[in-house]
Each structure stands twice: as C-alpha cells, then as structure tokens.
Amino acid sequence: MRSRKTTPIAVAITLLAVGLPVLAALWLAHRESRSEASAQTQFMAGEVLGRAEGMADQAMAAYRRMRALTTPPCSDTGRQQMIAIALDYSYLKAVGHVADDRVECSSFAPGGDGSRLGGFAYTSMSGVRIAPRADLGTGKRFLVLEKDDFVAAALPEVLVDLPFNRIHISSGVFGRSAGPRLAGNGTFDPAWRERLGQAHQATFVDGDNLVTIRVSSRYDLAGYSAIPATYLHARAVAFALVLVPIGLLLGGAGALASLYLVRKRASLPAVLRTALRKMEFVLHYQPIVELASGRMVGAEALLRWPRHDGSQVMRPDAVIRVAEDCGLIRRLTVYVLAQLATEAPAFIRQHPDGYISINLSPSDLHDEDILEQLRQLIETPGIAARNLVVEITEHSFLDPTRASRNITAIRALGIRVAIDDFGTGFSGLSHLATLKTDYLKIDKVFVDTIGTDSATSEVALHIVRIAHSLGLTVIAEGIESRLQADLLREQGVEYAQGWLFSHAQPMEALLRGQAAA
Numbered sequence: 001m002r003s004r005k006t007t008p009i010a011v012a013i014t015l016l017a018v019g020l021p022v023l024a025a026l027w028l029a030h031r032e033s034r035s036e037a038s039a040q041t042q043f044m045a046g047e048v049l050g051r052a053e054g055m056a057d058q059a060m061a062a063y064r065r066m067r068a069l070t071t072p073p074c075s076d077t078g079r080q081q082m083i084a085i086a087l088d089y090s091y092l093k094a095v096g097h098v099a100d101d102r103v104e105c106s107s108f109a110p111g112g113d114g115s116r117l118g119g120f121a122y123t124s125m126s127g128v129r130i131a132p133r134a135d136l137g138t139g140k141r142f143l144v145l146e147k148d149d150f151v152a153a154a155l156p157e158v159l160v161d162l163p164f165n166r167i168h169i170s171s172g173v174f175g176r177s178a179g180p181r182l183a184g185n186g187t188f189d190p191a192w193r194e195r196l197g198q199a200h201q202a203t204f205v206d207g208d209n210l211v212t213i214r215v216s217s218r219y220d221l222a223g224y225s226a227i228p229a230t231y232l233h234a235r236a237v238a239f240a241l242v243l244v245p246i247g248l249l250l251g252g253a254g255a256l257a258s259l260y261l262v263r264k265r266a267s268l269p270a271v272l273r274t275a276l277r278k279m280e281f282v283l284h285y286q287p288i289v290e291l292a293s294g295r296m297v298g299a300e301a302l303l304r305w306p307r308h309d310g311s312q313v314m315r316p317d318a319v320i321r322v323a324e325d326c327g328l329i330r331r332l333t334v335y336v337l338a339q340l341a342t343e344a345p346a347f348i349r350q351h352p353d354g355y356i357s358i359n360l361s362p363s364d365l366h367d368e369d370i371l372e373q374l375r376q377l378i379e380t381p382g383i384a385a386r387n388l389v390v391e392i393t394e395h396s397f398l399d400p401t402r403a404s405r406n407i408t409a410i411r412a413l414g415i416r417v418a419i420d421d422f423g424t425g426f427s428g429l430s431h432l433a434t435l436k437t438d439y440l441k442i443d444k445v446f447v448d449t450i451g452t453d454s455a456t457s458e459v460a461l462h463i464v465r466i467a468h469s470l471g472l473t474v475i476a477e478g479i480e481s482r483l484q485a486d487l488l489r490e491q492g493v494e495y496a497q498g499w500l501f502s503h504a505q506p507m508e509a510l511l512r513g514q515a516a517a
C-alpha cells in the first residue's frame with residue numbers, strides 16, 4: 001500500500017528535481033550568452049558609430065575651412081593650404097577640390113589629379129554625396145565625402161579597426177537612409193535598416209546573427225555590430241557546462257530532502273498504527289485553576305507519545321493531524337477515552353466536583369459513534385457526566401448543522417462542552433450565540449498580548465466580554481506570568497491553565513502533587 005503510493009511520488013520528485021534544474025540552467029545559459037553578446041554588440045556598434053561621427057565632424061570642419069579660402073583651390077598656395085587643412089584632422093587622409101566628379105586637385109601629390117571618384121553611392125539627407133570606394137589615383141580605396149565641390153577622404157578600415165575587435169564580430173557603418181555599407185568587415189545586410197523602424201537603437205536576431213544597430217543623432221549614419229549565432233551557441237554551452245552541474249547538485253539535494261520527507265510522511269501512518277497497537281501513547285493532565293482562589297477545578301487530558309528518555313516522538317497536534325489525514329483518528333480517540341476510563345476515577349475520587357476535559361477533533365464530532373463512546377465513558381464506575389468536559393475547536397463548525405446536533409446530544413448526556421482555541425479559527429462570534437456551549441477557552445496567542453500595546457490585546461478582552469454576555473465561563477490558556485493571571489482575573493476571567501500553575505503531568509504525579517498541596 002505504502003510503496004504503491006510513494007513510488008510515483010518519488011519518481012515524480014526525482015524527475016522534477018533533475019528536469020527542472022537542468023531546464024532552468026539551460027534557460028539561464030541561453031539568457032546569459034544572449035545578454036553577454038548583446039552587451040558586446042551594443043558596445044561595438046557604439047564605438048564604430050562614434051568613429052564615423054568623428055570623421056563626419058572633421059569632414060564638415062574641413063569643408064568650412066576650404067570654402068573660406070580666398071586663393072583658387074588648385075593654385076600652388078591653394079594646394080599648400082589644403083595640405084595644411086588635411087594634416088589637422090586625424091581621420092582625414094586628404095582633402096581636395098572636384099569638378100564633374102573628377103579630382104581637380106588635392107592635398108595628395110599632383111599625381112592623383114584628374115582621377116575619377118568612382119561613383120557616389122548615395123546623397124545623405126544633409127546633401128553630402130558619399131563615394132565609399134574612391135581610388136584617388138593611389139591604388140587604395142577611400143571613403144570620400146563631397147559637398148559643394150570639396151571632398152574629404154578617409155580610409156574606411158580606420159573606422160572599424162578597433163583594438164579590442166574580436167575575430168567573430170562583424171561591424172561597420174552605413175547610411176541611415178540609404179546606400180551600401182560605407183565601411184566594415186564581415187557580415188552586413190542592408191535589410192537590417194527595416195528592423196530599426198523609428199528607433200535609435202535595436203538589437204535583434206537575424207537568421208544567423210545577433211545584430212545591434214545604433215543610429216547617429218547628428219548625421220545620416222548608423223553603426224552596427226553582429227555576432228554569429230554559432231558563437232552564441234558556443235557561449236551558451238560554456239555557461240551550461242557551469243550552470244547545469246550546479247543545478248543538478250541543488251536539484252539532487254532538494255530531491256533527497258523531499259524524498260526523505262515523503263518517505264517519512266508515508267511511513268507515519270504505519271508507525272502510528274504500530275504505536276497504537278503497542279499502546280505507546282499516554283495521557284498527561286494539565287491542571288485548570290480558578291483564578292480567584294488558585295484552587296484546581298479540573299485538568300485537561302493531553303496526548304503524549306514518550307520515548308524511553310522522556311522526550312516526545314512527535315508533538316500531539318502533529319499526531320492528531322496525521323491520524324486525521326490517514327483515517328486513524330477514530331481509533332486514537334477510542335484509545336484516549338479508554339485511557340481516561342482507567343485514570344479518571346482516581347482523580348474524581350480526590351476531586352468529586354472536579355472535571356477532566358478531553359479534546360475531540362472535528363472528525364470525531366462529525367462521527368455519530370462518538371455519542372456511544374461518551375455514553376460508555378460516563379457509565380464507567382467512578383466517572384459521572386458532570387466530571388467531563390469535551391473540548392472542540394472552531395474547525396468543527398465547518399458543518400454547523402451536524403456539529404450543533406452532536407453538541408446538543410453531548411450536553412444532553414450531562415457532559416459540558418468547551419470551545420477551544422477560540423479566535424484562531426474562522427467561525428467568528430456568530431457561532432458562539434447559535435451553538436449552546438458551556439466554556440470558552442481563549443487561545444494562548446491572545447493571552448500573550450494581554451497587557452501589551454498590541455491591538456490584539458483589545459480583541460482578547462472583547463472575546464471575554466462577549467463570552468460573559470452569552471453566559472459562558474471563560475478559561476484562559478497558556479498563562480505563563482503572574483501579571484497575565486492578575487490582568488485576566490481583573491477582567492472577570494474565571495479559570496486558567498498554563499505553565500505558571502503547572503505543566504501537563506502523568507495522573508500519579510498530578511494526584512501526588514494535589515495530595516501534598
């Protein structure tokens with residue numbers, strides 16, 4: 001039975017523990033490689049664009065100076081002045097004067113005069129004509145910018161020859177509005193312009209490349225940088241090689257912890273059954289005292305599962321929860337009532353007017369058999385109905401009709417009923433008025449706030465007032481200090497229990513203590 005239930009859970013946990021971290025690590029590796037590549041392309045595109053703008057700035061400055069010259073541009077003096085201008089600008093290799101797309105004269109040696117510019121690729125929006133591959137009679141390819149018959153020439157490779165460029169990164173410059181690439185290396189696709197739209201920067205994956213384009217705010221220029229997808233994959237694999245083992249380690253640890261808990265939880269019902277069979281559970285009793293006199297008026301029976309060294313195998317509320325979950329609560333309640341039948345008579349002999357309270361769980365209260373079991377208990381020699389109180393929690397009111405019927409029947413037997421842990425459940429005060437009970441126990445969480453500045457402190461006092469107005473006797477739980485006891489007594493709380501008075505103890509110890517008192 002146990003393995004049939006736990007095996008699929010164990011398999012599911014293992015699959016999840018292995019699968020989820022691996023998927024998460026792969027996703028992280030993919031994300032990391034992409035954000036690393038995006039950062040690189042954004043940086044490179046910015047660098048290339050910066051250089052192109054620098055070149056354009058210098059070309060504009062050179063035009064202005066050439067236009068301002070008073071001597072004819074191709075005179076000896078004019079040529080000397082052009083050489084002086086060209087030398088002033090780091091990106092410009094030469095400046096010159098053109099007519100009919102032919103170089104009339106330039107800052108180069110006269111040998112280049114008369115050479116053709118080799119065709120303008122496009123005219124920028126500011127009216128600068130651009131020839132990306134002009135010869136200028138030198139055998140080299142120049143990027144030439146022409147305006148008003150003056151030209152400025154730069155070597156295109158200077159724009160993309162970045163010292164930190166990597167072999168796998170393509171980069172270059174192109175006209176934002178039209179034309180081919182003006183300078184660059186590696187991959188370029190003019191269709192990338194469409195991906196930009198109106199944006200000033202865009203990073204996107206295009207087929208085999210991750211591309212970033214940055215647009216100049218001053219010129220009709222854009223810089224780009226592209227990293228091949230193969231490089232991205234290689235980086236993702238490198239990240240995955242680090243992240244997947246970490247994920248697997250964490251997942252493995254999580255799986256082991258979960259499997260341990262599942263096994264422990266799955267085995268609990270069996271352990272509980274054995275403990276019931278071996279009668280390992282015992283009852284301890286915590287005195288309930290009258291606050292006005294300090295006299296013990298009763299005792300609450302509390303379940304204990306002791307080890308040989310006196311420590312507890314499990315907290316009682318946890319035992320009850322597991323017993324409820326696995327359908328053992330009925331057996332456990334029968335067991336508790338049987339224990340009580342043997343231990344209560346001695347207490348009642350010593351305290352004929354005293355009572356012992358027992359806890360019933362919500363499922364007990366919804367079980368019709370509980371009435372028969374309680375009837376048998378009060379028929380036990382030495383136990384009368386007035387010596388018993390049944391404690392129920394607000395959770396029993398989930399089915400108010402049934403709860404109300406059974407509460408009425410229990411009270412009809414002469415057994416009094418207390419509402420336990422009041423205020424921690426969901427039912428609110430309305431049930432207090434409709435369900436006829438005898439005691440109301442204020443939970444420790446409210447008692448702890450009494451006498452403090454906490455807003456809940458008012459709630460506790462409010463509960464006391466309402467309970468009294470409904471004719472209920474109030475019992476405060478978890479009293480640990482004299483101050484709490486005094487404040488509660490001043491508020492008219494009748495009874496209390498807590499470590500201030502006594503911990504729960506075995507019946508013999510309780511009787512011995514009372515005999516000595």
Ligand SMILES: Nc1nc2c(ncn2[C@@H]2O[C@@H]3COP(=O)(O)O[C@H]4[C@@H](O)[C@H](n5cnc6c(=O)[nH]c(N)nc65)O[C@@H]4COP(=O)(O)O[C@H]3[C@H]2O)c(=O)[nH]1
Pocket residue numbers: 286301302303315316317320336359360361391420421444477478479480497498499500504
């Ligand atoms: N910190 C502090 N705690 C105090 C003080 N005075 C009493 N307590 C603890 O408060 C709890 C009071 O019991 P409860 O509210 O009925 O709450 C009980 C009750 O709901 C449930 N329970 C215990 N025995 C049984 C049982 O036989 N049947 C059922 N159905 N439930 C039980 O388990 C819950 C926990 O029981 P316990 O662990 O024994 O915890 C007990 C008790 O040991 C104090 O001054 N300070």
